[in-house]
Amino acid sequence: MANSLFEEKLSSNEFLVTTEIGPPKGADVSEMIHHIDLLKDKVDAINVTDHQSSVMRFPSLGGCLLVKECGGEPILQVTCRDRNRLAIQADLLLAYSRGIRNVLCLTGDSIDVGDHKEAKPVFDLDSVQLLKMVRQMESGKDMGGNELKGAPHFCLGSSVHPEADFIEPQLIKFEKKVAAGAQFFQTQGIFDLASLRRFMQYASQFPVKILAGIIVLASARMARYMNDSVPGIIVTQAIIDELANVEKGKGLQKGIEIAARLIKTIREENLCHGVHIMAVGNEKIVPDILEAAQLVSVHQ
Amino acid sequence: MIVAEQKPVEEIRQVIAPYERVLLLGCGTCVTVCGAGGEHEVSFLHSALQVAQARSGDGIHSFLEYTVKRQCDFEFLDLLTDKVKEVDAILSLGCGIGVQVVAERFSDIPVLPGVNTSFMGMAKEWGVWDERCAACGDCRLADTAGICPITRCTKGILNGPCAGTKNGKCEANKDMDCAWILIYKRLERLQQLEKMRRYYPPRNFRVIPRPRRIVKKADVKVGKDNG
Ligand code: SF4
Numbered sequence: 001m002a003n004s005l006f007e008e009k010l011s012s013n014e015f016l017v018t019t020e021i022g023p024p025k026g027a028d029v030s031e032m033i034h035h036i037d038l039l040k041d042k043v044d045a046i047n048v049t050d051h052q053s054s055v056m057r058f059p060s061l062g063g064c065l066l067v068k069e070c071g072g073e074p075i076l077q078v079t080c081r082d083r084n085r086l087a088i089q090a091d092l093l094l095a096y097s098r099g100i101r102n103v104l105c106l107t108g109d110s111i112d113v114g115d116h117k118e119a120k121p122v123f124d125l126d127s128v129q130l131l132k133m134v135r136q137m138e139s140g141k142d143m144g145g146n147e148l149k150g151a152p153h154f155c156l157g158s159s160v161h162p163e164a165d166f167i168e169p170q171l172i173k174f175e176k177k178v179a180a181g182a183q184f185f186q187t188q189g190i191f192d193l194a195s196l197r198r199f200m201q202y203a204s205q206f207p208v209k210i211l212a213g214i215i216v217l218a219s220a221r222m223a224r225y226m227n228d229s230v231p232g233i234i235v236t237q238a239i240i241d242e243l244a245n246v247e248k249g250k251g252l253q254k255g256i257e258i259a260a261r262l263i264k265t266i267r268e269e270n271l272c273h274g275v276h277i278m279a280v281g282n283e284k285i286v287p288d289i290l291e292a293a294q295l296v297s298v299h300q
Numbered sequence: 301m302i303v304a305e306q307k308p309v310e311e312i313r314q315v316i317a318p319y320e321r322v323l324l325l326g327c328g329t330c331v332t333v334c335g336a337g338g339e340h341e342v343s344f345l346h347s348a349l350q351v352a353q354a355r356s357g358d359g360i361h362s363f364l365e366y367t368v369k370r371q372c373d374f375e376f377l378d379l380l381t382d383k384v385k386e387v388d389a390i391l392s393l394g395c396g397i398g399v400q401v402v403a404e405r406f407s408d409i410p411v412l413p414g415v416n417t418s419f420m421g422m423a424k425e426w427g428v429w430d431e432r433c434a435a436c437g438d439c440r441l442a443d444t445a446g447i448c449p450i451t452r453c454t455k456g457i458l459n460g461p462c463a464g465t466k467n468g469k470c471e472a473n474k475d476m477d478c479a480w481i482l483i484y485k486r487l488e489r490l491q492q493l494e495k496m497r498r499y500y501p502p503r504n505f506r507v508i509p510r511p512r513r514i515v516k517k518a519d520v521k522v523g524k525d526n527g
């Protein structure tokens with residue numbers, strides 16, 4: 001039996017759509033709840049980010065509980081940056097006991113890119129070790145080798161970077177993640193479909209589902225900033241030019257159009273198994289993207 | 301070698317403020333090489349403190365200068381015995397180990413640090429020092445083509461690069477090479493990429509229970525050769 005609704009869909013041939021919500025910086029969750037309500041029936045699952053870009057926020061686990069309470073399907077993002085193996089295992093037990101069944105295992109961004117640069121980076125584990133650890137917990141033993149009273153079970157995913165400028169070591173890592181138990185991958189932002197095509201030629205030999213990461217850009221400035229300051233992101237010059245050539249105030253509209261175009265092509269050409277839409281702080285526009293990509297009917 | 305940086309003169313002035321006569325104590329080994337606390341730096345600091353004192357008009361200090369061959373060994377400290385009697389405090393420009401050995405040897409006098417001990421590393425080029433080892437207690441250089449992932453990767457991860465690497469540089473610092481790209485390239489050159497494909501389990505932090513101690517009396521020669 002599948003662990004979750006999302007896992008069930010992973011084993012179907014459906015074109016999958018996930019998106020993500022960045023929790024608020026603060027205790028006021030009203031806007032996040034609004035976004036969850038807006039998105040929960042339009043996508044297959046909602047990721048909640050874990051102090052994305054090392055910026056301190058309301059926790060991923062708390063956000064996933066809210067998704068659950070609102071009737072959505074959450075994907076818990078877990079990074080190794082802030083918690084050691086004890087804390088992560090404990091969080092996973094709590095998550096499982098409260099019905100959270102999908103986990104995205106990540107190493108986490110460096111502390112230096114965030115807003116608490118003086119904090120102690122933990123990195124007791126890396127993403128591959130984290131995946132292995134969860135699989136071990138599922139076998140009924142914690143990482144210390146001790147018996148668990150009640151083992152959790154999860155549908156596990158991770159990330160991969162098909163557009164990395166030096167791809168070979170990333171592929172080695174990808175294979176290690178597959179071997180460690182990852183069932184699905186949400187890629188880093190894709191801007192150049194040629195690299196996705198190349199990657200899928202290689203990745204399709206593995207029994208995992210690949211969801212292409214789609215980042216919605218609101219302006220050429222944002223694109224340049226991401227190239228400069230966001231770990232791993234490489235926006236193509238063609239897309240930057242496209243964004244730079246629109247009238248003032250129409251940037252986001254263009255960004256939605258670009259995202260929708262990428263999604264449509266990926267789906268029509270069957271490039272991979274789905275998409276993961278990252279609207280970075282602009283969650284409310286995700287329905288517009290789905291509509292522009294003609295994906296709404298699929299998911300209602 | 302151990303790499304350190306001298307503390308700002310203002311900070312040094314604050315820590316020595318209560319003491320009239322201060323011994324500025326250099327160390328002739330690592331901190332001499334990295335220009336943080338050798339004989340030269342001691343005399344330079346001496347002048348800087350005198351200038352600062354004269355300018356502010358609030359200093360009462362008199363200084364003594366001395367540099368031993370090595371602060372981290374009791375046997376090199378014996379010749380300080382007389383000098384220590386003439387001062388109220390010692391400002392050590394040795395690394396953190398030096399400061400502590402001096403303090404352990406001279407229990408009746410405050411010993412203050414004059415440098416920030418930074419890391420274990422090497423001179424990459426003239427005037428540039430890079431960290432190379434964190435004494436993790438479980439050296440894995442055999443698997444990583446002689447490149448340390450603990451110190452040279454900002455996350456110290458063991459199973460390959462994170463997704464943040466760009467242009468061969470680290471996501472945390474665009475001036476620093478991504479350790480895992482270096483490891484990949486060197487393993488490829490050595491035709492040992494299988495070492496990167498292997499899974500490495502989480503680090504065993506138990507190999508560094510603090511405080512750490514190694515006892516190996518049987519293997520260590522007693523006597524002169526050992527200095
Ligand atoms: S792996 Fe790195 S930190 Fe550990 S002992 Fe070797 S060089 Fe030092």
Ligand code: SF4
Pocket residue numbers: 110452453454455456457460461462463464465466469470471472477478479480481
């Ligand atoms: S970019 Fe390279 S060195 Fe920097 S954290 Fe990632 S893997 Fe480590």
